[in-house]
Amino acid sequence: MSLESYMNQIGQQARAASRLLAKASTQQKNMALFAMAKALEDARPRLIEKNQKDMENGRAKGLDPALLDRLLLDDARIDGMIEGLKQVASLPDPIGEISGMVFLPSGIQRGQMRVPLGVIGIIYESRPNVTIDAASLCLKSGNATILRGGSEAFYSNQAIAEAVTKGVVLSGLPEHAVQVLNTTDREAVGKLITMPEFVDVIVPRGGKGLIERVSKDARVPVIKHLDGNCHVYIDDEADLEKAFLIAMNAKTRRYGVCNAMESLLIHSAVAESILPKLVAAFQEKEVALVGCDSARGISALIGVATEEDWYTEYLAPKLSIKIVVNMEEAIAHINQYGSHHTDAIVSQNYSKTRAFMTEVDSSSVMVNASTSFADGFEYGFGAEIGISTDKIHARGPVGLLGLTSQKYIVLGDGHTRDN
Amino acid sequence: MSLESYMNQIGQQARAASRLLAKASTQQKNMALFAMAKALEDARPRLIEKNQKDMENGRAKGLDPALLDRLLLDDARIDGMIEGLKQVASLPDPIGEISGMVFLPSGIQRGQMRVPLGVIGIIYESRPNVTIDAASLCLKSGNATILRGGSEAFYSNQAIAEAVTKGVVLSGLPEHAVQVLNTTDREAVGKLITMPEFVDVIVPRGGKGLIERVSKDARVPVIKHLDGNCHVYIDDEADLEKAFLIAMNAKTRRYGVCNAMESLLIHSAVAESILPKLVAAFQEKEVALVGCDSARGISALIGVATEEDWYTEYLAPKLSIKIVVNMEEAIAHINQYGSHHTDAIVSQNYSKTRAFMTEVDSSSVMVNASTSFADGFEYGFGAEIGISTDKIHARGPVGLLGLTSQKYIVLGDGHTRDN
Structure with a gap:
């Protein structure tokens, strides 16, 4: 036949x-x-x-x-x-x-x-x-x-x-x-x-x-689901302890999964307080770090991020880090460079979390939670055939x-x- | 530029x-x-x-x-x-x-x-x-x-x-x-x-x-919506007065619309009772009729339907008519030749209407109602950008x-x- x-x-x-x-x-x-x-x-x-x-x-x-x-x-x-x-x-x-x-x-x-x-x-x-x-x-x-x-x-x-x-x-x-x-x-x-x-x-x-x-x-x-270039944004009004745990979990829980954080955005007002601690913890986990000039000004252990890095889903122990001047810059960055998979904000500010949820154009938008939760089982579906980054029909897990x-x-x- | x-x-x-x-x-x-x-x-x-x-x-x-x-x-x-x-x-x-x-x-x-x-x-x-x-x-x-x-x-x-x-x-x-x-x-x-x-x-x-x-x-x-090859099936347990009104409305309300009936299926047990009346009424409206041999045996005014006719959305004063031996044949015909747009059953039998609703694979399935109702305004949406015959994302009006x-x-x- x-x-x-x-x-x-x-x-x-x-x-x-x-x-x-x-x-x-x-x-x-x-x-x-x-x-x-x-x-x-x-x-x-x-x-x-x-x-x-x-x-x-x-x-x-x-x-x-x-x-x-x-x-x-x-x-x-x-x-x-x-x-x-x-x-x-x-x-x-x-x-x-x-x-x-x-x-x-x-x-x-x-x-x-x-x-x-x-x-x-x-x-x-x-x-x-x-x-x-x-x-x-x-x-x-x-x-x-x-x-x-x-x-x-x-x-x-x-x-x-x-x-x-x-x-x-x-x-x-x-x-x-x-x-x-x-x-x-x-x-x-x-x-x-x-x-x-x-x-x-x-x-x-x-x-x-x-x-x-x-x-x-x-x-x-x-x-279908193409890339999972997921972001965590740490706001100047974040609870920094929660922010630390969420960023570490989102990056290091597993490296080869689509809901892993690939890019970390930090408000400039808190970057000096939290970034050195994060860099030390990522170093311990052998996560390679690249970042913008401001991030590199805070830690010499961060390499240079190219324009390409902001688009990249590493699926590996590697992370890009960018310091932003406000939440609007973080949202614009996510919507431009992200893959519309899963992005999170860490903030205690009600108005900002509300705006972030509305304005980030991703299949899952999270507030004060690790991107790792983007998963059919974690969402309570009992099973998962995949995660869709399309907007049509099924979106998300x-x-x-x-x-x-x-x-x-x-x-x-x-x-x-x-x- | x-x-x-x-x-x-x-x-x-x-x-x-x-x-x-x-x-x-x-x-x-x-x-x-x-x-x-x-x-x-x-x-x-x-x-x-x-x-x-x-x-x-x-x-x-x-x-x-x-x-x-x-x-x-x-x-x-x-x-x-x-x-x-x-x-x-x-x-x-x-x-x-x-x-x-x-x-x-x-x-x-x-x-x-x-x-x-x-x-x-x-x-x-x-x-x-x-x-x-x-x-x-x-x-x-x-x-x-x-x-x-x-x-x-x-x-x-x-x-x-x-x-x-x-x-x-x-x-x-x-x-x-x-x-x-x-x-x-x-x-x-x-x-x-x-x-x-x-x-x-x-x-x-x-x-x-x-x-x-x-x-x-x-x-x-x-x-998108491609064809609207819509069917009305008149069951042997139909209220024949309702069936007559629904069939006439579905065909003759407007000819150029996608929710118009293009093919009429009639249970053999009631064909002799209802078909002659329908033929007369369609004649009056100058609707051209083609049908299967059994239909033509009941009315000489019905022309020969080719295999192609069963697939055809006429968008015109023309109708194909088929006599079926039971509802199962009607459902199989609709799923094979139809365009999955809108199909209706006329029947007073509870079990049959229940099965028809489940088994007909169309964007709108109707019971004892004219296919003409398949429309965003009639469905209460207040507006309509189109009728989708896809199964993914939007289906129907x-x-x-x-x-x-x-x-x-x-x-x-x-x-x-x-x-």
């Missing part, structure tokens, strides 16, 4: 499955998630065997250790996937919720019903557990899924797919509810993102290169609700429109 | 204006709308003079009478624009609304704040009043607007733009809150839809050709809310994340 025919078949099967999933009951979907968990448990030796094949191929190809680590499936990670399925089963089902039903002057009642998006295409890199993460969230929200994993994890993903389908079928849901592409042909991605007749939305999960490529060529909407849509429903009793 | 530089300048100005508009108070925005109304009133003779220039050029170019009619600005239409501005001023301001603030286990509070999208690009065809419609809705929702009207209405749009800017500036809002492109170069559209750094969303308003072109090439999200986004806000008091 040609790739074109194969992808069309996958697409048609997904569309047909999505019609059945859209009307599946919560109980059916939860049963399928538990059956998937059971099937993974049963397939444990096979999963490990197939994963070893991927690991061997990876080593032979000379993949770097970080990539190999992400590729690995061991007992603990399989436990994690099984636990994840059970957690998703325990989440409330968003589908079918009717809201805002009001009577209108014509006599009709109108409101909205929450419904699945339909078919979701997920494109991801080497971590095989994403197969289960993504499939479970899509299934719980009543969507059919087409998954395309990285070629390095091909055998692992195929084995996971078999277990998933076993669980799905056992529970009476459509066989094609979750499909994992069985090809590593790059053209498959190109086709997947350009068949709006079969795919309603694409979620790319991986590095910036992948996301940019997908966004550029996609003919269907993409739920995306949980089950982000995989749904709302359609209007109208109830009449023979109503017709006059003019 | 090159087109490239011109468009970049427009984009930068819009982005800067959007920052100020985002924090404008409701009162400021309403004052601007009233000042725009006053400026239009003052510019009335100039508007009519400039419009006559467009009309003359249009006649010279041989534009068809329907197009010329849409192009015309007379006193009544200027009154309409002025009235529209006042109506938008009277709508509640959606911006700033905070919802869903909850305390989470970590101690932070998280919720969402409704904010403008930022900069909205509107591309429309010859009707100059769209300039005011679109500008007023975008301004009320705190967005900066870049408008690109059809070249036929060039002089009219420039004159309207002058009046708009006069009103905006008088009220203290940024001069570039509403910009109308002063070029008819087609490349300007190409640039407008591919500058995500300056434009957050594009709304094309016009024929299908325009919308398809824009969607294909856009690098920013598009709020799009009012002010569809021109907004929600960002997360987090309130802490020195909170940091542990793990």
Whole structure:
């Protein structure tokens, strides 16, 4: 079969499955998630065997250790996937919720019903557990899924797919509810993102290169997150103890995450009081520091920040520091150089926190809290498919609700429109 | 100045204006709308003079009478624009609304704040009043607007733009809150839809050709509506009097509108009772009828429907008719051939109406009501920028809310994340 025919078949099967999933009951979907968990448990030796094949191929190809680590499936990670399925089963089902039903002057009642998006295409890199993460969230929200994993994890993903389908079928849901592409042909991605007749939305999960490529060529909407160039602004009216803890936590909790602080803005009136302490603490953590001239005037341990630095998401133990003369300058800097992901103010001043919240154009704006909280679990969604920096549809951490849509429903009793 | 530089300048100005508009108070925005109304009133003779220039050029170019009619600005239409501005001023301001603030286990509070999208690009065809419609809705929702009207209405749009800017500036809002492109170069559209750094969303308003072109090439999200291939399904348990009135209203209220019925589905058990009456009534209205073999078996006045007919939005006094054996067939037909715009069931059976609402995958699903109600005004939004058949972001009639986004806000008091 040609790739074109194969992808069309996958697409048609997904569309047909999505019609059945859209009307599946919560109980059916939860049963399928538990059956998937059971099937993974049963397939444990096979999963490990197939994963070893991927690991061997990876080593032979000379993949770097970080990539190999992400590729690995061991007992603990399989436990994690099984636990994840059970957690998703325990989440409330968003589908079918009717809201805002009001009577209108014509006599009709109108409101909205929450419904699945339909078919979701997920494109991801080497971590095989994403197969289960993504499939479970899509299934719980009543969507059919087409998954395309990285070629390095091909055998692992195929084995996971078999277990998933076993669980799905056992529970009476459509066989094609979750499909994992069985090809590593790059053209498959190109086709997947350009068949709006079969795919309603694409979620790319991986590095910036992948996301940019997908966004550029996609003919269907993409739920994506590009950069997380997050800021903390320490105001002259900040509680400096809180400011210290928040800045340290935002930068050093983890370096490789999108909600880590990459740029620290400090009001000039408090810079001399707080910056030396922060520099010392960052030094201890081996965080490299660059900054503006004013910052460098306060500490000789700060290197020169270039214009490029203000735009940069380091994802590493590195931080840029800028001294600003007031909050307005901080807001203007964030809106210009930031990536509209997550930005925080530390201040005890009511009016300033109020203005900062309104004026900073980011998916999460925080007051006196670490940017690290920008996360689906921390926000109480129970799960997360990613964090969106788009303004359209889902913005910020995306949980089950982000995989749904709302359609209007109208109830009449023979109503017709006059003019 | 090159087109490239011109468009970049427009984009930068819009982005800067959007920052100020985002924090404008409701009162400021309403004052601007009233000042725009006053400026239009003052510019009335100039508007009519400039419009006559467009009309003359249009006649010279041989534009068809329907197009010329849409192009015309007379006193009544200027009154309409002025009235529209006042109506938008009277709508509640959606911006700033905070919802869903909850305390989470970590101690932070998280919720969402409704904010403008930022900069909205509107591309429309010859009707100059769209300039005011679109500008007023975008301004009320705190967005900066870049408008690109059809070249036929060039002089009219420039004159309207002058009046708009006069009103905006008088009220203290940024001069570039509403910009109308002063070029008819087609490349300007190409640039407008591919500058995500300056434009957050594009709304094309016009024929299908325009919308398809824009969607294909856009690098920013598009709020669009393609076809309105709407269905009414008359169930065997329908109240046939209601069914008759709804079917007639859905088809004949207006022919050229997207919420008009284009295809009528009738349960076979009631086809013989209701179809002849409908055929007679449609004949009287000079609606051309095509249908399936079963329909043609009941009335010889029905022509042959081809496969193509089931997909077709006639936007004309023409209707396709299909007899189905049950509701499931009707739903499957609608989901396959429809355009996911608006579809209705007429039935007194509770279980069937419940299933129809859940299973029909359209932006509006109606029970015992005419598809004609799919409209922002009828839904109580007070205004409408269009009807979206996308599932992402805005779905169905799009009012002010569809021109907004929600960002997360987090309130802490020195909170940091542990793990």
